[in-house]
Amino acid sequence: MPLTPEMVLECTNEYHKAIDRMYKLLLITTEKLESELKRHNIMARVSGRLKTRDSLSRKLTKWSKDDKKSGIFHSKHDVFAIVGDLAAVRVMTYVEQDRERVAAIAREIFTHRPGCDDFEYEVKESSARIKNDDTNHYRATHMQIRLRPSDLNEKSDNLNDDHCELQITSMLAHVWNEIEHDIVYKGDKSILSDDETSALESLGLLTKTGDNIIVNLINANVRREANEKRKLVMASEEITSADALSDALHEFYGEAIFGSSFDFWKNNGALFAALKYLDLTYPKDILAVLSPSHVLGVRKTELQSFKRFCDRYRYAKPAVAKDTCDLFLLALIAKHWTELAKQKHQGMGPKPRQLAFATRWEAFVSSRS
Structure with a gap:
């Protein structure tokens, strides 16, 4: 028709x-x-x-x-x-x-x-x-x-x-x-x-x-807002709890870190304990030692090698949890493993997460020398 x-x-x-x-x-x-x-x-x-x-x-x-x-x-x-x-x-x-x-x-x-x-x-x-x-x-x-x-x-x-x-x-x-x-x-x-x-x-x-x-305008706007956020976080008061630490890291890094969804609250206790042991409790000091470039470097060049080392020597627990505060903890250990490995283990139970990772990192570094 x-x-x-x-x-x-x-x-x-x-x-x-x-x-x-x-x-x-x-x-x-x-x-x-x-x-x-x-x-x-x-x-x-x-x-x-x-x-x-x-x-x-x-x-x-x-x-x-x-x-x-x-x-x-x-x-x-x-x-x-x-x-x-x-x-x-x-x-x-x-x-x-x-x-x-x-x-x-x-x-x-x-x-x-x-x-x-x-x-x-x-x-x-x-x-x-x-x-x-x-x-x-x-x-x-x-x-x-x-x-x-x-x-x-x-x-x-x-x-x-x-x-x-x-x-x-x-x-x-x-x-x-x-x-x-x-x-x-x-x-x-x-x-x-x-x-x-x-x-x-x-x-x-x-x-x-x-x-x-x-x-170019949008990228410049993102950089400016990130810089303002960085200044705001760094001006914060002393961090006195694991959750406050997670809040500060989340505020600084945003929802995703290096293209992955990230859980800033998982395993935050071990990271906070390690920072407190090193007397790094102010945002400006924490973000200086856990700078994006350093954390990214550990993620790209060290993380997989460390995991393979742990698998080879059967270090099963605790295992490194992907996209959690374990990444920040390992980035911190990569700079301060000599001090963190000297922590005293109290009691008969398993080593605290931060000490377990630090002593493994010490053995990891020795295996490469």
Whole structure:
């Protein structure tokens, strides 16, 4: 059944009757994306829009002149399955490099249309139409997404078959995309004046330069905030408990250390005891001996060797726990093992964790000499 003017009107009216349902789809999808972006610490803005009745009518009228597109419509209900952007959600990242991260998140939290395992993923600037046009600076990643059945309830189970278009672009690219869409895409590119063409070209080049400036700005902001945090932590009062030590280390290093999730509270007692034995109880002294460069150096060059040494000589307990205060303890021992190995062991029980690691480290160093 071709897309006759009557069919275009029927499809448009059918979509308009479902506008509340499509708005509900848009709302749930937007909220899920915003929540996940926040959880992954991705700086971005999320917006959504529904296609207007007039816009859909113009699109279908244009398709009616294309035999291939016109021929796939069989009834007015096909408008929901065939038109991919009735509902569209746009994620505008602060930096260009986050586009693929957002796409990966979308693959995790949404599902795809039946038979489209790749989410109809498309990097627009890689298409021949844009790639072969030096004046076209459109940059965006498009996907088709659907809500997972687990996200639906009795109030939203009518969304099971609906889908929307996900558009991922950087904020600066979004500016060019929108202006180009209004001036060129909806009009006739051939009638643009030289000034319009030149301005669009200059704006496109500026957005790419601006992406680099934003990256530098964000990195400078992170460095400044880290420096301010360091000063604040170092100015703190004497640390008098293991938990206070963990709080200070967490405040200084942040949620993750060297790219890994880190438990600043596990095995903190042994670290605090070792620092107290060395009379290092003020933040400025602790962070001087446990500097990021030193801790990273121990993690990269010594930790695995020490673990292999312990396995070879059957030092089973206590075992070094990955991504805990044991890393800081070993970094401390690497500098002060001679003093820490001299601690007196009281009682008949097993050696305290800090003493056990220090004496092993002493043997570890001797084995390498």
